[in-house]
Structures are given as structure tokens and as C-alpha cells.
Amino acid sequence: MKSGIIDKNGIEVKVGDTLVLPYVDPMGRLTYEPDDKVKVVFEHGCFGYYFGTRFNTLFEWQKTEKGEYIPNEGNKVIYTGKYPFWVDAE
Numbered sequence: 001m002k003s004g005i006i007d008k009n010g011i012e013v014k015v016g017d018t019l020v021l022p023y024v025d026p027m028g029r030l031t032y033e034p035d036d037k038v039k040v041v042f043e044h045g046c047f048g049y050y051f052g053t054r055f056n057t058l059f060e061w062q063k064t065e066k067g068e069y070i071p072n073e074g075n076k077v078i079y080t081g082k083y084p085f086w087v088d089a090e
Helices: none
Strands: 002-006 012-014 018-024 030-039 041-043 046-051 054-057 064-070 074-079
Touching: 030 046
Parallel strands: none
Antiparallel strands: 002 012, 018 030, 041 046, 046 054, 064 074
16 A cells, blocks of 8 residues: 655655664754664554554654744644655665
8 A cells, every 4th residue: 555655765655664764863853874664554544653552653754844923823834745764675
């Protein structure tokens, strides 16, 4: 099953693919060093993976940008559709 989610190398993520997640340092900065590998599943109506006993959606990894300021609301969050993980070629 295809997801419509494109990894950082331009490959579409499918159910059953193994993703390589990048390392996030203790300060929350994203690096592109491999940290962990996970298997993509489709559960609860979305694409994600299990890490221990917790289900994580792939959407949580989507990069965001700061949008325009709206009075009484703050800045808009713009979802870019870009993801930092990549499909493992092995």
C-alpha cells in the first residue's frame, strides 16, 4: 500500500518498508546521522511505526515552517510535506 509520503531521497514510502530515522540530539536539533530503523505499518487510519509499545505516525516527522502572524492566534504553522527519514535500501 502506497502512502503518498516521499522520503528525503524522493522515494515513496510503502507499508512494509524499513525507514532509517535520523538522530535528534538532546537539544532537539535534527542531524542526518542514522539513529534507528523502523518498519512502516498502516494502523488507526494512518501510516506509522511502532517504537516499543507506542505507535508513532509518520506525520510527526514532517518539517514545518513559521508562517505569517495572525493577531490573537500567533504564527501560522506551514507543513512543508518534506520528511527527514529515508527508506533503507538493504
